[in-house]
Amino acid sequence: xxxxxxxxxxxxxxxxxxxxxxxxxxxxxxxxxxxxxxxxxxxxxxxxxxxxxxxxxxxxxxxxxxxxxxxxxxxxxxxxxxxxxxxxxxxxxxxxxxxxxxxxxxxxxxxxxxxxxxxxxxxxxxxxxxxxxxxxxxxxxxxxxxxxxxxxxxxxxxxxxxxxxxxxxxxxxxxxxxxxxxxxxxxxxxxxxxxxxxxxxxxxxxxxxxxxxxxxxxxxxxxxxxxxxxxxxxxxxxxxxxxxxxxxxxxxxxxxxxxxxxxxxxxxxxxxxxxxxxxxxxxxxxxxxxxxxxxxxxxxxxxxxxxxxxxxxxxxxxxxxxxxxxxxxxxxxxxxxxxxxxxx
Amino acid sequence: xxxxxxxxxxxxxxxxxxxxxxxxxxxxxxxxxxxxxxxxxxxxxxxxxxxxxxxxxxxxxxxxxxxxxxxxxxxxxxxxxxxxxxxxxxxxxxxxxxxxxxxxxxxxxxxxxxxxxxxxxxxxxxxxxxxxxxxxxxxxxxxxxxxxxxxxxxxxxxxxxxxxxxxxxxxxxxxxxxxxxxxxxxxxxxxxxxxxxxxxxxxxxxxxxxxxxxxxxxxxxxxxxxxxxxxxxxxxxxxxxxxxxxxxxxxxxxxxxxxxxxxxxxxxxxxxxxxxxxxxxxxxxxxxxxxxxxxxxxxxxxxxxxxxxxxxxxxxxxxxxxxxxxxxxxxxxxxxxxxxxxxxxxxxxxxxxxxxxxxxxxxxxxxxxxxxxxxxxxxxxxxxxxx
Numbered sequence: 001x002x003x004x005x006x007x008x009x010x011x012x013x014x015x016x017x018x019x020x021x022x023x024x025x026x027x028x029x030x031x032x033x034x035x036x037x038x039x040x041x042x043x044x045x046x047x048x049x050x051x052x053x054x055x056x057x058x059x060x061x062x063x064x065x066x067x068x069x070x071x072x073x074x075x076x077x078x079x080x081x082x083x084x085x086x087x088x089x090x091x092x093x094x095x096x097x098x099x100x101x102x103x104x105x106x107x108x109x110x111x112x113x114x115x116x117x118x119x120x121x122x123x124x125x126x127x128x129x130x131x132x133x134x135x136x137x138x139x140x141x142x143x144x145x146x147x148x149x150x151x152x153x154x155x156x157x158x159x160x161x162x163x164x165x166x167x168x169x170x171x172x173x174x175x176x177x178x179x180x181x182x183x184x185x186x187x188x189x190x191x192x193x194x195x196x197x198x199x200x201x202x203x204x205x206x207x208x209x210x211x212x213x214x215x216x217x218x219x220x221x222x223x224x225x226x227x228x229x230x231x232x233x234x235x236x237x238x239x240x241x242x243x244x245x246x247x248x249x250x251x252x253x254x255x256x257x258x259x260x261x262x263x264x265x266x267x268x269x270x271x272x273x274x275x276x277x278x279x280x281x282x283x284x285x286x287x288x289x290x291x292x293x294x295x296x297x298x299x300x301x302x303x304x305x306x307x308x309x310x311x312x313x314x315x316x317x318x319x320x321x322x323x324x325x326x327x328x329x330x331x332x333x334x335x336x337x338x339x340x341x342x343x344x
Numbered sequence: 345x346x347x348x349x350x351x352x353x354x355x356x357x358x359x360x361x362x363x364x365x366x367x368x369x370x371x372x373x374x375x376x377x378x379x380x381x382x383x384x385x386x387x388x389x390x391x392x393x394x395x396x397x398x399x400x401x402x403x404x405x406x407x408x409x410x411x412x413x414x415x416x417x418x419x420x421x422x423x424x425x426x427x428x429x430x431x432x433x434x435x436x437x438x439x440x441x442x443x444x445x446x447x448x449x450x451x452x453x454x455x456x457x458x459x460x461x462x463x464x465x466x467x468x469x470x471x472x473x474x475x476x477x478x479x480x481x482x483x484x485x486x487x488x489x490x491x492x493x494x495x496x497x498x499x500x501x502x503x504x505x506x507x508x509x510x511x512x513x514x515x516x517x518x519x520x521x522x523x524x525x526x527x528x529x530x531x532x533x534x535x536x537x538x539x540x541x542x543x544x545x546x547x548x549x550x551x552x553x554x555x556x557x558x559x560x561x562x563x564x565x566x567x568x569x570x571x572x573x574x575x576x577x578x579x580x581x582x583x584x585x586x587x588x589x590x591x592x593x594x595x596x597x598x599x600x601x602x603x604x605x606x607x608x609x610x611x612x613x614x615x616x617x618x619x620x621x622x623x624x625x626x627x628x629x630x631x632x633x634x635x636x637x638x639x640x641x642x643x644x645x646x647x648x649x650x651x652x653x654x655x656x657x658x659x660x661x662x663x664x665x666x667x668x669x670x671x672x673x674x675x676x677x678x679x680x681x682x683x684x685x686x687x688x689x690x691x692x693x694x695x696x697x698x699x700x701x702x703x704x705x706x707x708x709x710x711x712x713x714x715x716x717x718x719x720x721x722x723x724x725x726x727x728x729x730x731x
Contacts, residue, residue: 170500175495
């Protein structure tokens with residue numbers, strides 16, 4: 001098992017890892033409509049934001065430049081840890097409209113604690129030459145950011161690639177040519193159903209560096225225990241919001257269940273502060289409640305894993321049980337286990 | 345019930361003949377890396393001349409070695425291969441038999457080169473590109489592998505350029521991509537399968553952005569030429585292809601036989617430099633090829649025939665085999681425990697066929713030990729061979 005615990009010393013406080021950064025949709029809409037969680041779920045005193053979206057939403061940006069802090073805009077305490085990525089995911093469909101220096105400046109103005117370098121994702125639909133060009137471009141962006149970075153916030157180089165050699169090669173190249181506090185693995189969302197590939201890439205990254213390793217976009221209920229097992233230090237996810245939008249109820253230890261499939265129950269199976277006292281029909285009609293519950297489900301998954309480790313129990317046995325209910329995830333975990341043990 | 349079997353793992357004691365073991369093979373098939381080659385001066389001269397011409401001038405040259413079954417065609421080809429394999433500037437592959445067509449020859453050739461060698465070719469090519477586009481100077485495949493692993497060079501910087509240049513050299517972009525994919529652990533087995541013409545699924549090809557299937561003789565010729573041109577671009581002097589049991593093309597239907605010979609002819613035509621093909625073929629089939637397929641046979645240039653062993657060659661051969669297991673000093677040129685009379689009888693019995701000579705020698709030596717003979721005489725040999 002590659003699981004590990006660390007403590008990051010960041011401008012707005014210390015952060016225990018491994019940790020999930022819930023993705024906030026601030027900047028994507030006129031205001032952030034992510035339900036409150038920072039003060040109610042103790043595990044999540046952190047947030048992932050899209051620096052580009054905020055920068056491009058003029059009224060909000062003007063407010064932020066005129067004295068309103070980002071954390072006030074988010075309605076979270078000042079000691080909330082913020083990870084600002086470059087908004088690279090938008091560049092799948094939109095033209096690149098920033099530079100490493102500009103993005104760094106935006107992240108700095110937002111007083112983020114962790115900066116992700118500018119990146120242009122790759123996809124399997126692209127021609128190889130296009131992906132290779134983007135991979136190369138991302139490395140150059142990261143090195144440029146490294147040259148400009150001069151504050152206490154942590155700088156994570158965004159790394160992309162669909163084979164272990166490229167991931168290892170990129171990280172080690174960046175390690176030699178730049179100064180980074182860690183690395184963030186991107187472009188995994190488009191291939192998330194290819195568990196074998198994803199686990200190989202994550203392991204390649206983990207083996208290439210002992211520094212902080214973040215995985216963009218894969219912090220959902222299924223991936224979370226896998227990533228913890230593979231030694232990932234942090235991950236982000238918007239699954240809790242998207243699932244709620246689809247009326248999908250996340251159940252720790254199982255997965256997602258559409259609420260329309262649950263009819264003959266008064267109370268839902270989760271005793272979290274959201275579901276514990278409220279009836280099924282009540283939650284069915286309250287999307288915010290469903291979103292908050294989904295976050296509790298992610299927190300529970302994280303806590304369980306930590307408990308298994310801290311109590312000295314056999315993590316692999318726990319994961320055998322955790323994934324036995326679903327053939328796909330069971331196979332994914334088996335692949336991860338073989339790879340961790342060096343058998344595949 | 346019979347108790348006539350006596351099965352034991354007890355080894356015979358050959359020490360009375362100053363031998364560690366029986367040096368002759370029980371089943372006389374050519375060794376993978378033969379160490380002994382006797383006689384046949386005219387053959388060694390012809391092969392040396394052909395191979396040396398390619399090495400010294402870079403021009404392509406080909407040769408057919410004919411000989412009856414058991415006269416040493418395979419042994420000669422494998423012996424020549426073992427001599428060439430030590431050179432770093434050539435690639436040599438042995439094809440045991442031509443199979444059903446040129447694609448099988450290509451497949452066997454690449455298999456004989458092996459996965460590791462082909463992967464090293466990919467690393468060598470990346471090294472050449474690295475030297476060109478960066479300040480780093482990798483000198484070989486291992487150095488290149490290390491530079492990639494350690495992050496001293498950026499894969500995404502050199503791979504697109506490597507594919508571009510290799511596509512230009514080979515005029516075969518799919519081949520270029522397959523070679524470069526040999527360095528990626530996720531795809532190198534697919535790349536290997538494609539390069540060996542084993543066939544891979546469409547999805548596997550798609551992952552490497554390879555559009556064509558390598559599944560017929562024409563593609564085989566194209567891939568072979570691409571491989572040879574890649575090697576020449578890397579500074580290799582030549583590619584040596586040894587095709588054994590060429591007589592088996594006579595088993596093919598006339599259409600397939602002609603197709604195979606045409607493909608080899610096209611290969612020769614497309615590779616006027618850096619290619620050397622040696623064929624081992626039964627004389628009667630080669631006669632047919634010469635009379636019926638002029639266009640092919642005229643491109644071969646030369647034929648050399650392996651002859652039955654003479655008395656002197658037999659003496660030399662037995663002596664060399666015995667020397668491999670000698671424990672003590674014996675006088676020079678001795679073939680003891682064999683006597684000259686016994687060797688004359690063996691020559692007569694085998695009609696100079698090497699395979700039969702080795703088989704008989706092996707059998708007689710064991711019998712001599714079992715019957716505690718101090719020497720292997722002509723009479724002992726005669727009696728044993730009558731049985």
